[in-house]
Amino acid sequence: MxxxxxxxxxxxxxxxxxxxxxxxxxxxxxxxxxxxxxxxxxxxxxxxxxxxxxxxxxxxxxxxxxxxxxxxxxxxxxxxxxxxxxxxxxxxxxxxxxxxxxxxxxxxxxxxxxxxxFIKGETLQQELDSRGVFNESQIRELLIDLLSVLQFVHSHNVIHRDIKPENIIRREADKKLVLVDFGAAKVLPKTQRRTVTGTVIGSAEYCAPEQSMGKAKSGSDLYSLGVTCLHLLTQMNPFDLYDVMEMEWVWRDCLNGNFVSDELG
Incomplete structure (x- = not known):
């Protein structure tokens, strides 16, 4: 067809x-x-x-x-x-x-x-929906696998700006994680005045505060990856894992017995 x-x-x-x-x-x-x-x-x-x-x-x-x-x-x-x-x-x-x-x-x-x-496999969101929450060892493996990819991306002065479970695919052939959808990506100028504000882009619940103000940087991707891990550990919307009144993350209250060490936390 x-x-x-x-x-x-x-x-x-x-x-x-x-x-x-x-x-x-x-x-x-x-x-x-x-x-x-x-x-x-x-x-x-x-x-x-x-x-x-x-x-x-x-x-x-x-x-x-x-x-x-x-x-x-x-x-x-x-x-x-x-x-x-x-x-x-x-x-x-x-x-x-x-x-x-x-x-x-x-x-x-x-x-x-x-x-x-074409990357044949399941997104991390599909894995979460079908198999339930990730445990600590799975999150460690995910970080080890993806941080080197982000290091490569950032070494080319590029920030992805839309890291979330739907944009990470576990490739069926070798189980490696593949970062997809660079539609929101941006090349950082070698020198940029701090006052310059760019386009506000990305998925709000995974967005770093500076990115939501149009000032994304390499660290914004790390923030989004961290929030992705919190979602995979709890299966909850990231907005529900942050206490706005206290201005702090309360994801540990939502683990439901899913152990996470202080070191990884």
Whole structure:
């Protein structure tokens, strides 16, 4: 089966059809990629599972289509800029074995696309939903695995800005954790005045205070990774793990017998 990429259509077509039987659009993207199914959709894009016809093994890949839902010329222009920057980040960082590799970036019919490596596996959120809370040893393994990936990202002056359980996939083949979705990532200038405020971006419940004010830094990613661990240990929304009145984290009150040593805490 082939999925039509026309946002107004999205009809599923039988294999070997060259054009959508409903809208007539061409199905083979840039004469190379067959979209097979929709993987997900966010505010600025839709992702498809696809097949690469140019490679002998016809491997799976991911097509990400820029599809702004936001209103306003300025907002859409900023989103388009971020989408183009995501391609640049992936090209820069995708040589790391735990970051998806960028295969292509192009425009067709005035729509932007990027094609990247498909990571087969479950997100940490899916693991949490199906298997329950993580224990201390699992959290230690997670940190050891991911901190080296973040060190690589930060060594290229890039901050991810959207670290959360949904953006970390345990790859089925080798059980390694893969950091995905660099759509919010940013390259830090070598020198930047402290007064400069950037775009506020990321998932609010995992966001460091300085990032929520548009002043994200490398440490903001570490904060988000820490909050991710708290969520995995408790299966609770991070907002519920922070006491606003006392201005302190109270996650230990929500462990329900899940032991966490003072050292790791």
């Amino acid at each position: 082939s999925q039509c990429l026309n946002p107004e259509c999205l009809t599923i077509n039988p294999d070997n059809f060259q054009f959508c039987q409903k809208c007539g659009d061409k199905l083979l993207l840039v004469e190379r990629y067959w979209a097979k199914s929709i993987l997900g959709q966010g505010g600025f894009g839709r992702t498809f599972l696809a097949v690469d016809e140019f490679k002998p093994s016809k491997p799976f890949c991911v097509i990400k289509q820029f599809l702004p839902q936001a209103q306003g010329t300025e907002t859409v222009a900023k989103a388009a800029e971020l989408f183009a920057q995501e391609a640049e980040r992936l090209e820069l960082l995708g040589k790391h074995p735990q970051i998806p590799e960028l295969y292509a970036y192009f425009s067709v019919d005035s729509r932007q696309y990027l094609v990247q490596e």
